[in-house]
Amino acid sequence: MSAQAAVPDPIGDRVRNEIDKAFRRNIRGLEYLAQPAPAMGLTPKDVVLKNGTLNLCHYRPMAEEVYRVPVLMVMATTNKASIFDLAPGQSLIEFLLKAGFDVYVIDWSPPAPAEKRLRIEDYVLRFIPDCIHHVQGETGETDISIIGYCMGGILSLIYAGLHPDGPLTNLACFTTPIDFEQMGLFRAWTDRRHFDVDSLVDTLGNIPPELVSGAFEMLRPAAKIAGMVQLWDNLWNDDYVKSYRMFDRWATDQLPLAGEYFRQTVKELMWENRLYKNELMIGGRHADLRAIKVPLLHIVAEHDHIAPYDATKALMGLVDMADKQEIMLKGGHVSVIAGVNAAKRMWPKLDEWLGERSI
Amino acid sequence: MAEGPQDPLALWRDMLSGWEKSYNAMATKAMASEEFSRTANQASQTAMQMQQAMTELVGRYLALMNLPGRADFAAIEQRLKGIEDGIGRIAAALERNRGGTLTPDAAPRPPRTKRPPRRGAVP
Numbered sequence: 025m026s027a028q029a030a031v032p033d034p035i036g037d038r039v040r041n042e043i044d045k046a047f048r049r050n051i052r053g054l055e056y057l058a059q060p061a062p063a064m065g066l067t068p069k070d071v072v073l074k075n076g077t078l079n080l081c082h083y084r085p086m087a088e089e090v091y092r093v094p095v096l097m098v099m100a101t102t103n104k105a106s107i108f109d110l111a112p113g114q115s116l117i118e119f120l121l122k123a124g125f126d127v128y129v130i131d132w133s134p135p136a137p138a139e140k141r142l143r144i145e146d147y148v149l150r151f152i153p154d155c156i157h158h159v160q161g162e163t164g165e166t167d168i169s170i171i172g173y174c175m176g177g178i179l180s181l182i183y184a185g186l187h188p189d190g191p192l193t194n195l196a197c198f199t200t201p202i203d204f205e206q207m208g209l210f211r212a213w214t215d216r217r218h219f220d221v222d223s224l225v226d227t228l229g230n231i232p233p234e235l236v237s238g239a240f241e242m243l244r245p246a247a248k249i250a251g252m253v254q255l256w257d258n259l260w261n262d263d264y265v266k267s268y269r270m271f272d273r274w275a276t277d278q279l280p281l282a283g284e285y286f287r288q289t290v291k292e293l294m295w296e297n298r299l300y301k302n303e304l305m306i307g308g309r310h311a312d313l314r315a316i317k318v319p320l321l322h323i324v325a326e327h328d329h330i331a332p333y334d335a336t337k338a339l340m341g342l343v344d345m346a347d348k349q350e351i352m353l354k355g356g357h358v359s360v361i362a363g364v365n366a367a368k369r370m371w372p373k374l375d376e377w378l379g380e381r382s383i
Numbered sequence: 384m385a386e387g388p389q390d391p392l393a394l395w396r397d398m399l400s401g402w403e404k405s406y407n408a409m410a411t412k413a414m415a416s417e418e419f420s421r422t423a424n425q426a427s428q429t430a431m432q433m434q435q436a437m438t439e440l441v442g443r444y445l446a447l448m449n450l451p452g453r454a455d456f457a458a459i460e461q462r463l464k465g466i467e468d469g470i471g472r473i474a475a476a477l478e479r480n481r482g483g484t485l486t487p488d489a490a491p492r493p494p495r496t497k498r499p500p501r502r503g504a505v506p
């Protein structure tokens with residue numbers, strides 16, 4: 025080897041590297057435009073219960089033995105549950121299956137026009153209990169653990185408050201807002217002096233997904249442009265592009281919200297803040313959070329702009345049980361539960377917490 | 384790749400990140416005002432009323448032309464969904480009567496005997 029070849033040339037290396045990236049950007053950019061959206065939710069499953077907007081899926085076990093207590097995951101009503109199952113190796117569901125959990129997931133279909141009359145009552149006194157009954161029948165186990173994400177966490181908490189005598193055994197909530205006075209821009213935009221929720225629901229029936237996704241995007245209006253620029257910058261990186269496309273596809277695949285459910289959410293939770301005040305009445309019954317006595321885990325995100333920590337932190341103070349734990353992790357509202365960092369940070373903590381309580 | 388502070392691309396990425404943060408912060412401040420809430424809600428109310436009027440107009444036009452409208456297609460979709468759900472229930476009932484499971488190709492269920500691993504133990 026000649027002495028000349030051993031002389032480091034950082035500027036030359038960098039130029040070569042950037043030219044190489046530019047070539048790959050151009051090639052991958054064309055591939056990006058030509059390829060269909062990536063497939064998600066590929067972990068084998070069976071839809072075991074359907075009732076209008078409700079779909080209960082059972083994921084086929086991947087371990088030789090499973091924990092005694094089955095797990096029911098309740099997805100937020102705004103999005104598809106594919107965020108729990110992005111891709112092999114990036115799937116919370118696959119992770120839980122391999123860790124030995126028997127996993128059921130409540131996934132929502134777009135509510136039909138006739139389902140505009142669905143209320144919170146339908147979700148927590150009919151859909152979730154029906155699913156639990158079904159899981160009990162299939163597994164032969166009375167006990168059940170529930171994991172709720174965002175609005176799914178709220179529904180799970182309300183269900184738990186209405187059914188303090190079981191069969192719920194463990195409750196884990198992800199990024200679940202409780203104090204709606206701390207919901208920032210959502211609170212400002214739904215100011216009762218200007219936001220006519222009655223007119224909106226009476227006119228539209230179900231709330232269109234564009235309205236919901238538009239509100240989410242407006243929380244960070246520069247994020248979309250910055251995201252596109254970052255995508256261009258990273259077009260040479262297959263992993264980045266794949267991850268971007270999956271998250272983008274999931275985020276744009278928003279669901280309409282049942283009209284009455286939306287009206288009730290705005291009036292009871294956003295305006296009156298009844299969940300935080302522990303005054304929420306559902307079907308004439310008090311959804312008493314202080315009555316919940318099962319172990320509770322709340323995973324919150326440090327940089328959550330949708331359910332900020334000021335809105336989520338109230339949960340620990342509202343419940344009385346001794347076995348309660350809040351874990352704050354780096355990440356945002358979605359990245360705390362899905363993606364490469366979630367697999368390293370959140371999933372092992374959930375596995376550890378739930379495994380000890382599932383025997 | 385380790386990129387020093389003199390790297391122009393790193394500087395550009397920092398600038399982009401800074402722009403995103405400051406733009407979001409500025410927009411958040413503006414959108415949190417009562418004025419924004421009032422104006423945005425008035426605008427969306429007007430847009431909704433216009434859309435509603437247009438929907439009614441198009442609906443009347445389609446009815447006049449003896450063509451199905453959005454509501455008709457939604458009703459057909461609903462009925463098809465009901466039929467599909469019904470077929471699913473019948474298939475499940477038939478499967479149960481045959482002594483099978485809801486899903487014919489489902490693998491046998493593993494025993495529910497799993498214990499959590501001892502934390503810190505060498506696997």
